[in-house]
Amino acid sequence: MGDTRRKAAAHLSSLPLPTEPASWRSPVRGVRFTAVLGVVLLAGLTLMFVTGLFSYAAYNPGLAAVNDKTPDKGLLGFYLFDWPTGPHWLYRLNQGVHVTLGIVLVPVLLAKLWSVVPKLFRLPPARSVGHALERLSLLLLVGGALFEFLTGLLNIQLEYVFPGSFYPLHFYGAWVFFAAFAAHTALKLPRALRVLRAGIPPGEKDELASPDPAEPTVSRRGALAMVGTGSLLLLLTSAGRSFDPLRKTALLTPRGGADPGPGPNGFQINKTAAKAGIVPADTGERWRLTVVGPAGEIRLSREQLAAMAQFSAALPIACVEGWSTSDQWWRGVRLRDLAGLAGYGDDAPGVLVESLQRSGPFRTVALRDNQVRDGRSLLALGVNGEALSMDHGYPARVIVPAAPGVMNTKWVTRLTFGEL
Structure with missing residues (x-):
């Protein structure tokens, strides 16, 4: 030795x-x-x-x-x-x-x-x-x-x-x-x-x-x-x-290979409801969306939102990590219509969006006026002909064209128009 x-x-x-x-x-x-x-x-x-x-x-x-x-x-x-x-x-x-x-x-x-x-x-x-x-x-x-x-x-x-x-x-x-x-x-x-x-x-x-x-x-x-x-x-x-x-060939990156699940909500997600700290009690019958603007505070149930004029848009989810989904068919209330309910006309301003998410980055985000006014920008209640799943933002989520995934806030609880 x-x-x-x-x-x-x-x-x-x-x-x-x-x-x-x-x-x-x-x-x-x-x-x-x-x-x-x-x-x-x-x-x-x-x-x-x-x-x-x-x-x-x-x-x-x-x-x-x-x-x-x-x-x-x-x-x-x-x-x-x-x-x-x-x-x-x-x-x-x-x-x-x-x-x-x-x-x-x-x-x-x-x-x-x-x-x-x-x-x-x-x-x-x-x-x-x-x-x-x-x-x-x-x-x-x-x-x-x-x-x-x-x-x-x-x-x-x-x-x-x-x-x-x-x-x-x-x-x-x-x-x-x-x-x-x-x-x-x-x-x-x-x-x-x-x-x-x-x-x-x-x-x-x-x-x-x-x-x-x-x-x-x-x-x-x-x-x-x-x-x-x-x-x-x-x-x-x-x-x-x-x-x-080709998603199953993406062996070296997230969102590749793993099956996100069957059905209309079966497409990629970044943050699950469990990871965001969302529990069923947060999104049950007591859930309300608060819309704030010159008209004051307006509280809407999911049923009341569903009774408003509904619009559809085919938009992807694209995240900073580089992964994205194909276009999904989202359906819900236009953000500019909610701005109108808050007291604004065609000159709808930007909006502060708040989530039920309890912690972490982008729990609250601000969207520009051009994003609010775009007819494809929705407070979505459903996707691909079905209600949103919990992981995709039930009871309501924002979906905006060309925006990063984290700006498409899930589990929305409050929209404040004009105060950014």
Whole structure:
């Protein structure tokens, strides 16, 4: 046993340090290989950043404090705009692209980091002020990328374990990462494009290639093919969470594989009544909807709501985790009709929606006036020809076109028009 330990220690002591070029001998590494991955990430991460900003805007954080999970955003919210209600699948498309792209790019990101990891160990750590700033930007770039992907993937799986709220951490992290990403792109993109077009100029050293490469086991093209195959596999095992015929192929994401149940209410849900703390006594005969406006407080039973003019709308449920349902047929009272009952005319204002849910985020949300006025925005009493189930929001829930799933409040108990 002693001899074995001594031999193992001797072998380890003979290995080159990570700071020595001899410790990185893969023949796959090279400027051109890294440039290909970098261009793919440039397009993919830019689209992810833009769709992420749109996703944040869809919550209408500038409308009311209850919607804003990042109250200290300051100038970072300069781009916010009134989120529209059309097309009705807008948020479903935006968030589906954002999350699916994030999953698909994981192999590309890991391969890119692997391709440049020798540079992180080179000495001296800073040869000049400019070089020090470049290394600092790389630290923010690599750390920001790993943080954003990790928090995003944990949120997709509904197993988020970081301290603090996902929303501000992911939002601020995205800005830090993208600032470093933009600086890195400005520095590196011109050379990457030159290398992709014409290769490394004669006499110029490939600083990423090993000076003493090992015997190749795979070509650079083969390595790129492996990365692409990994991304394709992730696409095939995640994208189905938004398409009913392919949902069982979504093995790596929630809402895939598991059967949500039969019948008209048999489609995906995010939060069950039990998880929200809803019990049958909350939604029984004593339940009333309180509508508040210039006409005062009006209390309506479910039977009285059902006696009002009923309208239908085909709308999906689409959530921040990237999953969505197909269009479901919802039926109930238009929000603008309830605004009229509260004392408003055609100029219906926004509304504060409160749920029976006892705790957790988005127990109360605010909807914009354009959302209230849209004829497809309903206080739904039923779906697909049947009364809502408890898990889908019985006795009444909000459904609004193009809105994130958490804005479609379930178990509604109070609507206050005009005071946000």
